[in-house]
């Protein structure tokens with residue numbers, strides 16, 4: 481009997497050891513899994529993880545991905561929000577600009593209290609508030625030809641959410657040089673477009689070796705906040721699909737006309753054999769993007785003579801009487817928001833309606849926003865009217881010199 485009891489005790493002991501070992505093994509397994517991808521991740525992302533196209537593997541790919549967003553403005557702001565929400569593990573942000581109150585109608589990742597703060601820092605604060613699992617790296621300065629390669633090489637996918645041609649070409653050339661997929665969106669007015677460059681499809685230079693004539697930024701043309709919002713969200717969608725290996729907008733472009741509710745997907749022409757970016761013939765570090773963009777995209781109108789030009793300080797001295805006409809050729813939408821005393825409005829687009837007969841012996845002073853359209857207006861009128869002046873620098877320069885609190889439109 482005693483022997484039997486001892487035997488049972490030894491079996492129990494052995495079982496206990498085995499049980500402990502098994503428990504340890506299981507605990508190790510749990511620890512291992514949670515180190516890689518914890519319950520906190522699963523709890524947060526389970527609604528998208530149960531999609532068959534994502535699952536545990538896809539979510540891990542998203543977690544391991546490093547996405548760089550250049551520009552934390554109208555398009556960048558919503559893109560950053562949703563990429564962080566979806567669990568992109570590392571988000572890099574590049575922007576040297578700071579939050580301005582006029583950004584807030586569309587740049588929803590920033591807020592009133594963060595006016596004046598660098599946009600990357602502001603976005604980082606917001607991300608940390610709603611998803612602490614994301615690692616945010618901030619580059620609080622503008623992208624330039626001397627820093628682009630260094631920054632881009634640490635990321636898997638690049639998003640162009642900027643607003644000017646020089647930066648657009650720089651981002652394109654750098655992404656293509658480093659073989660990184662580039663999600664690129666733009667939006668002006670009520671319109672927007674999105675595509676994916678690289679990935680064996682064409683790049684921006686393949687499509688536009690010369691800067692497209694329509695390139696304007698929203699500063700010049702105005703923007704309805706929802707449009708960059710839409711574009712930024714589709715950008716985020718494309719980036720995630722690239723990360724999980726789904727089909728995307730490479731070789732296709734979405735064109736949106738928000739005012740008329742037209743949504744089109746067009747097929748793009750393929751990569752061009754003579755594209756200097758795709759052929760990697762550009763020395764990015766030494767390429768002068770701002771001169772290139774100025775030369776091929778410049779919207780400033782040169783002075784060609786045939787009329788006179790006057791500076792604000794001299795204009796403010798002139799005698800105003802019924803022989804003097806002050807003409808503001810900005811769009812009526814701008815004139816109706818803010819105008820200078822004594823100026824009548826005739827938008828440059830309607831300059832042919834100017835009453836020549838009635839005014840041909842008067843002195844005409846023409847003003848616009850920055851002095852470009854007023855030059856064009858003077859050119860149009862110079863053969864018909866003898867005494868015509870362009871006011872140099874337009875209302876923006878007037879505000880800068882004499883009324884710094886005046887909102888610039």
Ligand SMILES: Nc1ncnc2c1ncn2[C@@H]1O[C@H](COP(=O)(O)OP(=O)(O)OP(=O)(O)O)[C@@H](O)[C@H]1O
Pocket residue numbers: 550551552553554555574575576577582583587599621622623624641642643644647697698699
């Ligand atoms: N070279 C660059 N490097 C980094 N960010 C850039 C660069 N060029 C432009 N950006 C950023 O891209 C963003 C574009 O945003 P958006 O088009 O909404 O215009 P904005 O400059 O913020 O506003 P607004 O045009 O009304 O003044 C801006 O935050 C801008 O600072």
Ligand SMILES: [Zn+2]
Pocket residue numbers: 682683684685686687751752755756757758759
């Ligand atoms: Zn190309």
